Amino acid sequence: MATFLYARVSTTEQTLHHQRTQAEASGFTFDHVIADHGVSGVTVKMRDRPEGKRLFDMLRAGDTLVVRWIDRLGRNYEDVTDTIREFMRRGVTVRTIINGMVFDGQTKDPMAAAVRDALIGFMAAMGQAQAEATKEAQRAGIAAAKAKVVEGVPAYRGRKPSFSGLHVKQVRELEAKGMGVSEIARTTGLSRQTVYRIKEDPAGAETALATWNLMGEPAV
Incomplete structure (x- = not known):
């Protein structure tokens, strides 16, 4: 059984060092650290990322996958929920650093499973909604800046x-x-x-x- 840290680094603020340090401060130790750099979590599915594909190949039953939060797996609702469910079917436990969430396929109680799946769906939907809201805010800000002209040259x-x-x-x-x-x-x-x-x-x-x-x- 091995413990993996998966990090998706899509901006300069989301460094691998930061995500690993935060995980270690929460008490995690790792056998493997896998990271995708400069990859969109909205448009690039987990299986299509260079290191995401490798992670799929490496994970085995009994392993633990640690991520900073669900949005590191992606910001596409269907892709994230499909990914987590596939990992759980394999017997992999998914744990988040933020909020200390634990997702696995061990429970046989249908009510507990329904609550777990609803929470996964909610967190995945929130990640996609945040990405869409951020992109819309950026578009609005850029449009507003472009509308301002300084000495005949667009300000942005x-x-x-x-x-x-x-x-x-x-x-x-x-x-x-x-x-x-x-x-x-x-x-x-x-x-x-x-x-x-x-x-x-x-x-x-x-x-x-x-x-x-x-x-x-x-x-x-």
């Missing part, structure tokens, strides 16, 4: 892209050839997080380049 342009128009074209071509994210990153010299960003929203990537007048310019 977002972060300067670390990629070029050529990079966007390369990513789309390599993806069409069936190449994985890690291989695309090595081929183009981009980070995996940047590759994911371009894959998920190529139109947005091109818009960012156009906003900074970087279409066709080399990356910096």
Whole structure:
């Protein structure tokens, strides 16, 4: 029986170090630490993440999976609930650092199982709702900032892209050839997080380049 820590690091504030330190402060020790970096919990299913797939392959009956909170597994209701139920069917116990929740498939009492499943569904739905609310707030804030013009130049342009128009074209071509994210990153010299960003929203990537007048310019 082994204990795993799974961390999904989607922003600079959600570091692996922070999630591991918080887990250890709560009394957990680990045989394996597995982390996906720069992966959206909304659009990329657990099984489709490089390390998420490896976690599925490694977990065995009697193992314990520790996550900071359910949203580290993802922010898509169906994917998160399916993932937890699959782990429980395998005999894996899922534990959260925040709130100390424990989910397993040991109970045979139908009422207890119903309460457990309802709680899983509620937490998964909350994670998706929070992600959608955050995205909507960001869209509203960006729209408001774009509406403000300072000396004829939009006040908001977002972060300067670390990629070029050529990079966007390369990513789309390599993806069409069936190449994985890690291989695309090595081929183009981009980070995996940047590759994911371009894959998920190529139109947005091109818009960012156009906003900074970087279409066709080399990356910096």
